[in-house]
Amino acid sequence: MSARAFDAIIIGAGQAGPSLAGRLNDAGMKVAIIERHLVGGTCVNTGCKPTKTLVASAYAAHTARRGAEYGFSVAGPVQVDMRAVAARARQVILDSRAGNETWLASMPNVELLRGHGRFVGPNIVEVDSEHLTAPRIFINVGGRPLVPDMPGIKDITVLTNTDMVALDVLPRHLVVVGGSYIGLEFAQIFRRFGAEVTIVERSDRLIAREDPDISHEVRTILELEGITVRTGANCIGFASAGADIAVSVDCEETSAPVIGSHVLLAVGRRPNTDDLGLQAAGITTDGRGYVVVDDQLQTNVPGVYALGDCNGQGAFTHTAYNDYEIVAANLLDGEDRRVSQRLTGYALYIDPPLGRIGMTEAEAVKSGRRLLSSRRAMTRVGRAVEKGETLGFMKITADADTQRILGAAILGTGGDEAIHGILDMMNADQPLGTLRWAVPIHPTVSELIPTVLLDLKPTDG
Structure with a gap:
């Protein structure tokens, strides 16, 4: 031919x-x-x-x-x-x-x-x-979407992100299997639409690739909105429960399954x-x-x-x-x-969002460098206070010897946008002083970045 x-x-x-x-x-x-x-x-x-x-x-x-x-x-x-x-x-x-x-x-x-x-x-x-x-x-x-061969999964109907964006009914109780980026976004979305929501995650914390303080704060944000979070789920399986779906969480005989009307499977791609x-x-x-x-x-x-x-x-x-x-x-x-x-930044689009670039603090510590770190709560960011959205924090980790930023996280209102000021400085390979002497616009979230840099202190890691 x-x-x-x-x-x-x-x-x-x-x-x-x-x-x-x-x-x-x-x-x-x-x-x-x-x-x-x-x-x-x-x-x-x-x-x-x-x-x-x-x-x-x-x-x-x-x-x-x-x-x-x-x-x-x-x-x-x-x-x-x-x-x-x-x-x-x-x-x-x-x-x-x-x-x-x-x-x-x-x-x-x-x-x-x-x-x-x-x-x-x-x-x-x-x-x-x-x-x-x-x-x-x-x-x-x-x-x-990855749909692994989990116990009982062939006996029920599970939804993926593809199904969720087309869903035109409100689940009575949405069970989200997977506590990472896709799962968390849909969990908060449908909770705000009025559904009862439970997140089931195999790891001992949400978004396990992030630092523990980020994971903890994200969990707090979701739980404050009435979302139930079940981490450490070591025995996830599915079974029909009448018109509903029973999702087992662990293998203890006394552990009752979560009964949901809909199940979103968000365990990878x-x-x-x-x-x-x-x-x-x-x-x-x-x-x-x-x-x-x-x-x-x-x-x-x-x-x-x-x-x-x-x-x-x-x-x-x-x-x-x-x-x-x-x-x-x-x-x-x-x-x-x-x-x-390439320096890869990314965001988690819960509200408030998480903007991330570079190493996590844990990765920086593991690298063996002499480190500087700083953290500021969003309760101390004027823009967040004015908007009434003060959950979260921003933090920066830097190399004490090279005076370069190694990584940063902004979990808070506007975090997905504000992180770009740091991303650009890292991409241009500029020292801390370059960003320190920027004159940002007030009132914004970004205006606090030079202040966070001024607060950098040696870490014990």
Whole structure:
């Protein structure tokens, strides 16, 4: 069978794919971009866009309930219309997806092919029985929720984040299995919508990759809103309980299961690489199915690259986009960009949010450096006091010898935005004094960052 020739093939139209197609198109290359399901990937269709839309609706409902604290009242209790909430999220998805599709359609050298792309050779991709070939192929297939074979899971209906963003009914009692970023966001969202919520987490604390003080404060924030948290769950299993679902938490005979009307499984994600024909192309994957890439995102097969969630180099929309930037800069701009140059920041979008960059304090201590650290409660941040949102704190860890910031966390109102001032200084490899002498705007959360730097003291670690 003869193959249609292109200058480049992109498998998957997620965050990195369309942007890369645009750069290649502008360079005059003939490009095929293949998408088997929905243009826009996880972020647009089941991730960032709809979930943060739900966060916004939940925040509005929560603020309305607190009206008396701000000097106003609403007539009667706040009522949440889940159909309207879901419709709003759905419209954001549709608008974003349509924007991506319109953008791709405007590229004269790019052809969007609808179908399942899989390798049949090192430089040949099959799409619905048609063969395509190109000297450069880019894998951008993303990931999906992990649904492990847990006891009883096949006997019940579980929801994933994909199901949650489309849910137009309010669960009576939502049991969230998994106490990490996705699970915690949905737990607070649906608690604010009016559901009873229980979080079940196998580890002895929530978001175990963070420092213990962050985990403790996040738990406090959630519990203050009436969310039940069950950590140390060593025997998670499922069983039908009439119309409900019984979720076992531990193996003690006297331990009663949690009875919920709905169960959200949020225990991780897996790459969409199991049906790409990677073996036919000789492309190496690791034990979890992630495509193995080098520091410039090339696979072991010449001319084949992997970008985004499927390469194990980052699980965020912004890291997927940076993958595109690295590849485009190296291929088209004559640069030498590498993944190892990237400082990855991220956020947990509960309210108040957590913004994070660099090492945790525990990681910094383990590194053996001489450290400086500082912490400031949000009760001492004027902007937080003015907004009536004083939960959380900010903290910074620095290297006493190099005078560089090693890591920072801002858990508090505006933390997801304020963290960027620190991220930028770290990315520019600037010493503490550079940020110390910045003159930030008042009143903001960011204005306290120089003050936190002034409070840096040697640690005992």
